[in-house]
Amino acid sequence: xxxxxEGVSAFYGKLQALDQISITIQEGETTIMVGPNGAGKTTLLxxxxxxxxxxxxxxxxxxxxxxxxxxxxxxxxxxxxxPEGGRLFPYxxxxxxxxxxxxxxxxxxGFKKSLGEVYELFPILRQRANQLAGTMSGGERQIxxxxxxxxxxxxxxxxxxxxxxxAPLMVTHVINLANDIKKRGYSIxxxxxxxxxxxxxxxxxxxxxxxxxxxxxxxxAFLGDNHIKRxxxxx
Numbered sequence: 732x733x734x735x736x737e738g739v740s741a742f743y744g745k746l747q748a749l750d751q752i753s754i755t756i757q758e759g760e761t762t763i764m765v766g767p768n769g770a771g772k773t774t775l776l777x778x779x780x781x782x783x784x785x786x787x788x789x790x791x792x793x794x795x796x797x798x799x800x801x802x803x804x805x806x807x808x809x810x811x812x813x814p815e816g817g818r819l820f821p822y823x824x825x826x827x828x829x830x831x832x833x834x835x836x837x838x839x840x841g842f843k844k845s846l847g848e849v850y851e852l853f854p855i856l857r858q859r860a861n862q863l864a865g866t867m868s869g870g871e872r873q874i875x876x877x878x879x880x881x882x883x884x885x886x887x888x889x890x891x892x893x894x895x896x897x898a899p900l901m902v903t904h905v906i907n908l909a910n911d912i913k914k915r916g917y918s919i920x921x922x923x924x925x926x927x928x929x930x931x932x933x934x935x936x937x938x939x940x941x942x943x944x945x946x947x948x949x950x951x952a953f954l955g956d957n958h959i960k961r962x963x964x965x966x
Contacts, residue, residue: 732756732757732758732791733793733887734756734887734920735755735756736752736754736755736779737753737790738751738787738788739752739753739778739787739788739790741775741783741784741785748774749771749774749775749785749942750941750943751788751943752775752788752939752942752943753944754937754944756887757934757935758886758918759913760918761913761918761919761932761933762919762921762933762934762935762936763920763926763930763932763933763935764921764922764937764939765923765924765926765938765963766938766940766963770939770940770942771939771941771942772922773892774942775939776889776920776922779810779812779920780805780810780889781800782802784798792808792809792887793808793886797810803835806883806885807837809884810885810886810887811880811881811883811887811888811889812889812891813877813879813880814876814891815891815892816896817872817873817875818876819864819875819876821863822865823863823864824860824861824864825859825862825867826846826860826861828864828879829846829856830842831879832879832883833845833882833883834883835883837883838883845882845884848881848915849878849881849882852881852915853875853878855871856874868901869901870898870904870905873897873901874908877912881912885917887917888917889919890920890921890922890923892922893923894928895924902925906923906925906932909932926953926959927965930953933950934949935949935950936949936950936953946959
């Protein structure tokens with residue numbers, strides 16, 4: 732078991748965002764999280780990443796309790812997050828954005844090797860290495876944000892709405908990158924509004940509504956669920 736979330740509740744002030752969440756993430760799998768806006772999906776990613784500490788419950792990564800760690804320590808133990816919108820450094824080059832991704836201590840010495848691996852996985856970034864990140868297209872910026880997260884040498888990659896604001900063809904391309912990343916040995920937890928596309932690359936999924944897990948299962952279970960088909964797949 733790679734990640735275990737057990738009975739986690741979290742608040743913003745007095746507002747409860749997560750209510751007794753319990754899920755597991757298996758090593759080598761792509762797991763997607765679907766649900767409406769305001770369901771707590773991004774909050775759960777922020778809690779895993781250490782930006783928000785749970786009021787109750789616990790989070791275990793490779794069997795070690797991590798829910799009281801700061802974000803930089805979460806990255807150091809092998810969890811990286813790609814936030815919604817990527818949040819690049821627009822006035823730095825593509826290569827310098829990737830260099831920042833390799834800042835965690837476990838990744839610094841392997842910068843050149845990691846850079847080569849990222850360029851092999853995302854050839855467009857080699858071509859644009861000296862281009863300012865802010866001048867790239869939306870899809871290219873999202874690819875760079877994903878690549879920057881891989882520079883930290885993570886075990887688990889958290890993707891928060893990677894297709895937001897992208898043209899339909901680029902949505903398909905970016906979501907399909909999850910398969911390419913998984914083949915390199917990474918585990919993935921992805922939040923994605925385009926549930927139909929995301930399910931195409933998912934091994935498992937869970938539905939979050941009103942801060943609670945309402946359903947968990949494999950791709951076929953989700954594709955066959957009438958509520959999910961009506962509410963999230965447009966079927």
